[in-house]
Amino acid sequence: MEHVKNVIKKILDMNGVTHVTQNVFNKILKIGRGNDSIDEFIRDTQLSAVCREKVLEWIPYDRFHDIEYIAKGGFSKVYKANWIDGYIDKWDNENQNWERLNSDDIVALKSLNNSKNITSEFFNEIASHHKIVGNHNYINNSIVRLYGITQDPETKNYMMVLEYAEDGSLRNYLDKSYDTLSWENKFSVLCFIAIGLTKIHDKELIHRDLHIGNILYNLDYACITDMGLCKPADYNTLENKRVYGVLPYIAPEILRGQNYTKASDIYSFGIIIYEVISGLPPYHDVNHDENLAIKICEGFRPRFNIKQIKEAEEIIKNSSVSSILSTSLALSYETHSKAIYTKSLQINISQLNMNGQSNQSSKSKGGVYCWLRKEWNDVK
Structure with missing residues (x-):
């Protein structure tokens, strides 16, 4: 964890931030969700991000409302929901918190079948998504955006939080x-x-x-x-x-x-x-x-x-x-x-x-x- 803190300090120093509290670390990393693999993956994306599209986060399930089933695929189910907070834009040093956009916007929730035990298929999909995303808008507009990960409290399946396409396929x-x-x-x-x-x-x-x-x-x-x-x-x-x-x-x-x-x-x-x-x-x-x-x-x-x-x-x-x-x-x-x-x-x-x-x-x-x-x- 000390190594992680040192990396964050260097990043914040480059942005003129000189005083870093434990609260800042917690808000930047937003980890500790009961699964070490997910925590580590999210931490790595936040530390290595060069643009907001590269930042993933753990999103508590209760931050979504009006959840509605859309469709079922071969290995997953897809829902749409309103996300109360909206996605991360950048770090706000004055308020020591993430600055967000599009609060209460509609997103897609993709639940991979039997992912409560964190299957390799689940990690493969989110890792592939994250690897492909770049720092150019024309690239990001051609790959559906991944915002983060959540967990259905009933099924315990993990879910990808994705950009929602109003027109569908x-x-x-x-x-x-x-x-x-x-x-x-x-x-x-x-x-x-x-x-x-x-x-x-x-x-x-x-x-x-x-x-x-x-x-x-x-x-x-x-x-x-x-x-x-x-x-x-x-x-x-x-x-x-x-x-x-x-x-x-x-x-x-x-x-x-x-x-x-x-x-x-x-x-x-x-x-x-x-x-x-x-x-x-x-x-x-x-x-x-x-x-x-x-x-x-x-x-x-x-x-x-x-x-x-x-x-x-x-x-x-x-x-x-x-x-x-x-x-x-x-x-x-x-x-x-x-x-x-x-x-x-x-x-x-x-x-x-x-x-x-x-x-x-x-x-x-x-x-x-x-x-x-x-x-x-x-x-x-």
């Missing part, structure tokens, strides 16, 4: 607003996702579960969320020969039993590009089963609408994207009863019959970029 936003989206809006959304994915890869991490349900839309920007399966680039993920995720976004080499790479994330991003441009969920009119997995490995991909591709081409030819008028393209589709866009699908890759199938991979020239280029050339 990007898929929900497209369903509601696609007809009024300009091409400039679509390209802006894709740029935010590309920035976020680049930041993840720059930290030598792989998302491993990138799909449009894990992209949130909030205040005119898109941000990547759900780092639960995020792992280092050299992590071996296929020991049990099962693939977890949303089938339409899984790269063909992963379905064949190869390890996840940055290229497999980029393949998933390519499918999202298709979805944002066309407005349609990928493979929305077919059953999401092992037959589709085999067809994807054979090179089967979603098809673009010719009119949409032509209009995108005109924008690229034009020197000013902002001068292009908003194009209204009526979005109408029916989803197959067995088209699954949740984490509930698990594929046993050892049972897929890949004998004699092509070896197409998103890591090769036959991957997602050539597929997009072919789709483009086919309609010229």
Whole structure:
């Protein structure tokens, strides 16, 4: 603890603070919550923070009100709630306390299943979030913000306190607003996702579960969320020969039993590009089963609408994207009863019959970029 105090003193000295009381230490660190691992993690984030986005804190559960269940994922439940205090902005030396913003604002509470014993999965997700966040707004706007950690007093499960996206997932936003989206809006959304994915890869991490349900839309920007399966680039993920995720976004080499790479994330991003441009969920009119997995490995991909591709081409030819008028393209589709866009699908890759199938991979020239280029050339 003396080492911790010395570090804090040096930080405060640089900001003109000469007298430091025990009360100041307690408020800065805000530790002692009954779990040494969480205390240490929060302490480390506060001591090493170079911007407010890097500061995490322990938030007592009674600082939230109007808690409302939103959705259930494969490994978690998500709620929304009002946070009485608001998030940390900076240290106020005069009042010797944190200065905060957005009091009583709505946040998301993500409860990881069976996390009361602090699973490695829980720490992996919060550590990945914290590692990716930078000190530039354009980066932070492309990754959903993590404010801190709390604990449900009833279930004892630990919960991540996250930025809340009023518009929900990007898929929900497209369903509601696609007809009024300009091409400039679509390209802006894709740029935010590309920035976020680049930041993840720059930290030598792989998302491993990138799909449009894990992209949130909030205040005119898109941000990547759900780092639960995020792992280092050299992590071996296929020991049990099962693939977890949303089938339409899984790269063909992963379905064949190869390890996840940055290229497999980029393949998933390519499918999202298709979805944002066309407005349609990928493979929305077919059953999401092992037959589709085999067809994807054979090179089967979603098809673009010719009119949409032509209009995108005109924008690229034009020197000013902002001068292009908003194009209204009526979005109408029916989803197959067995088209699954949740984490509930698990594929046993050892049972897929890949004998004699092509070896197409998103890591090769036959991957997602050539597929997009072919789709483009086919309609010229």
